[in-house]
Amino acid sequence: MLETKSICPYCGVGCGLILEVDNNLIMRLYPDQDHVVSRGHICGKGSTAHEPGNSWDRLLYPLKREKDVMVRTSWDNALQEIATKLLEIRKRYGPEAIGFYGGCQNTLEEGYTMMKLARALGTNNVDSCARVCHDPSATALKEMVGLGATSTSVTEIPRSKALVIVGESLTESHPVLVQYLSLLKKNNGKIAVIDPRTTGTAKMADLHLKSRPGTDIYLFNAVANFLISNNLYDRKFVEDRVDGFEEFSRLIKSYTIQEAERITGIEQHIIVEFARLISQKPVIFSWGLGLTQTGGPKAVRSLINLALLTGNVGIDGAGLLVYRGQTNVQGSGDLIKPNVFPNGPMALETAKELEKIWGFLPPMREGKTVTEALLGSDMKAIVLMNFNPAVSFPNRRKVENFLKSLELLVVMDPFMTETAKLAHYVLPSAMWTEKEGSVTSLDRIVKWRFKAASPPGEVKEELEILSLLADRLELKGFSRDPKEVFKEMKTVAKTYSNLTLDQVMDYSTPSRYPENDTVLYRTRFYTSNGKAKLKFEEQPEPKSGLILITGRAVTRYNTDEMISRTPGFSQLAPVIYLNLKDAQRLGIRDNDLVKVTSRCGMAILNARISPDVLEGTVFAYMHVRSINNVVCDELDPETKTPRYKYTEVSISKIENIY
Structure with a gap:
């Protein structure tokens, strides 16, 4: 039985794990006693984090949409066709019509390479899921x-x-x-x-x-x-x-x-x-x-x-x-922004620094955030890497309609997510145990994930997919070796320049950026x-209606693509929690079926009366898929972050129709 060290793929704590591998199969995992933060602890999700990789419905080969059906295709055909369509769209509409957006379970090297590839194509439409949280x-x-x-x-x-x-x-x-x-x-x-x-x-x-x-x-x-x-x-x-x-x-x-x-x-x-x-x-x-x-x-x-x-x-x-809520949301936010280069402000000086390393001058026009792109842009082509906005974004119907309107939607993912179902091309990507690379925890600690098993079928690691796509686009300088990418990344992103691979690969020692001191x-x-x-901010007028708040459940994780493929984790009930006074005012009793409505949409949920909920508010778990039909696409004007926890709603009891 072989043992391999890795970092948990779930929240931003970045717990250290040890995987036990036999004949390319991960048999079990247990917490790493040496890890500087988790210290031998693990949560229920982390203890089963290897299970989704064994799921029966893993994507095993590339898929291409033909009319309304997804059919099998080869990697060569898929990548060549994607490259051809990207170049055609760039020629017809300009590079601003193209965007590359990534989830926050990607490694630093994957996110960095995706961002670099977008800029090599001439667009600053790059962003990550860090936009929607922190x-x-x-x-x-x-x-x-x-x-x-x-x-x-x-x-x-x-x-x-x-x-x-x-x-x-x-x-x-x-x-x-x-x-x-x-x-x-x-x-x-x-x-x-x-x-x-x-x-x-x-x-x-x-x-x-x-x-x-x-x-x-x-x-x-x-x-x-x-x-x-x-x-x-x-x-x-x-x-x-x-x-x-x-x-x-x-x-x-x-x-x-x-x-x-x-x-x-x-x-x-x-x-x-x-x-x-x-x-x-x-x-x-x-x-x-x-x-x-x-x-x-x-x-x-x-x-x-x-x-x-x-x-x-x-x-x-x-x-x-x-x-931080995801394993590499800190690192994703550090490296991937549409209005900032990874080495500093979007200015000619920093662009020329990048040109010396990358071999090309990145564009200077500020790009679109992922929320601006998916909630109201005229973009024509989007590449998504391990990102499921058709479920995770507010005003879901609006997002779905936008994704359907694209001339090209490419999704890299291990599973056929709701977003992947809308794609023109679905490229099967490796699970966290099937590749290597670094992630940044909420503690500013950068640690290396070691590869424990090879991907099944024709599945490829994301760095290989990106480098192969770059080849088809006739772009140079895109490595599929995560160690080489790490070295380039820390040369570009100065806040990471103090790190060495030896430190990052040693779980028993801190490897924090931009310096190793615990306290900055x-x-x-x-x-x-x-x-x-000091920055004074005025209090805006608070909303006066019934406010929907969303939050996490300890047994669930984001859009539940991994948890739903983990044995022992049951489906989360579609429930909304109300204060007793609000329930009495609305004529709602415990377990009643209710309709929750906002200006963006509605959901049918079961009511639960709870003393934990403040009067004037209602609470639902963010993992209930229908809830983002209700959550509105109101964005913070400065950062374009959705106000997931601040939606005005109305609730009415659904009378028995029988």
């Missing part, structure tokens, strides 16, 4: 402290006096991290959760601020004003290391604790208790999709302000922590003048 985090962090990533580590949580968690339930989304929450409480540290719902994590908290959706900015501004007015902020830290305090303190004065109670629904004494809790050191400020998919970068900036005011950045046991910003921030920036 681009608001990356945007705010980059602007305020200089790097769009976590500034500390989950391993620092036990050293904190307090951990603030906004819009995230680790018990459902990142269960392996609960070990660190338990250690924190054992060390007499406190947990403060800000979330409209009483989640499993909120039940562990010492303080739960049950805020109304869309009111986080007012809450954070009121707390900031309280800290300044009561001299509870770190004056020396702010004077020495932070810009913009005078203007910020002036603008924040109109935000009061009293008004915060009315707007957020949180009692004044709880807000004050929270303010005093975070005024000490060290404190970690952490957040998830409940913040980014409601208030966008404005809400993230308002939370970062509190960490800067209290001096809780750049010291042990403190900092800014982002809960000890002496200076990565801004032009070395100082952080």
Whole structure:
């Protein structure tokens, strides 16, 4: 029995695994005791992550659409026809009519190569699924402290006096991290959760601020004003290391604790208790999709302000922590953006740097985000790599209609997903166990996945598919060797330049970027003048209707393509959870069949009355496929991130028709 080390393909913790392989078949896996973060822990999903690779319905050879039927074709024919059609579309409509978009389970090398190939074709229409989750985090962090990533580590949580968690339930989304929450409480540290719902994590908290959706900015501004007015902020830290305090303190004065109670629904004494809790050191400020998919970068900036005011950045046991939801969403967001080159701003200087390495000058015109592309563009050809937007995107019917309208849709995926069913060409790609390459965790740790088995049938690794397509397009410089791509990538992406393959392949040692220190910003921030920036944001008018919030279930994962092919995991019931008062007002009882409607669409679900749901809100799991028929395609104007957790809906009981 052979043993191979790898990284779990699910959430952004990036747990270390050991795969047991016999005769090219992965028999089982178990957690790696040496991994620097997971430390021998594993969740239920991770413990069965190898099973989908053995699924009976793996795609085994390329498929081509002929009228309404998918038929088998050869790799040579498929790639040649795709290349010919891409060149024809570029000639007819220009390179801006073409886009390349990837999921966040792809390796760094795959995402980098996809992005490079798009730019070699002359388009900056490149993006990843990081757009729909944490681009608001990356945007705010980059602007305020200089790097769009976590500034500390989950391993620092036990050293904190307090951990603030906004819009995230680790018990459902990142269960392996609960070990660190338990250690924190054992060390007499406190947990403060800000979330409209009483989640499993909120039940562990010492303080739960049950805020109304869309009111986080007012809450954070009121707390900031309280800290300044009561001299509870770190004056020396702010004077020495932070810009913009005078203007910020002036603008924040109109935000009061009293008004915060009315707007957020949180009692004044709880807000004050929270303010005093975070005024000490060290404190970690952490957040998830409940913040980014409601208030966008404005809400993230308002939370970062509190960490800067209290001096809780750049010291042990403190900092800014982002809960990333996929195994390489951090790395995908680092490398693949339509308005930024992987080596810096979209400017002639950075373009010429790339030309020296790539052998071609990339285009300078800003591209379309994946949400702009799929929710209202006139693009003609799209290549998707391990991405299932026909299920995962809001306003699903609109996305499906757009994908059907394309002259060319190419999907690389191990399975016939809902998106693949709409494609002109489906190219079978390898599972995570059948290839190698690196991924970046939410901790900024870059680790290597080692290949454990060969792909079945005619399945190819993504790097080989991309390099073969580049050959057909007569483009040079595209390697299928992940180690060679890694070396080029870290030459281009300067934030990764400190890493070596030896470090990345050793699970027992940290290999963090842009430096190996667990805690960033000890002496200076990565801004032009070395100082952080306070950024005041105004609270927009909150929505007043019934608000649909979506979230994760611990037994499910995103669009469920892998989980649905894992023995032992049952189908998630199509349920929507209501507060008792809302249910009574609407005449709905437990288990009633209800119609949930928004301006974008509707779904039929079973009602469940739950004390965990805040009055004025309803909750549904994001994995219920019909829910994105209801979630609207309202995008944050700055980052184009959908507001998945902030859709106004109406609910009505479906009367018995029999």
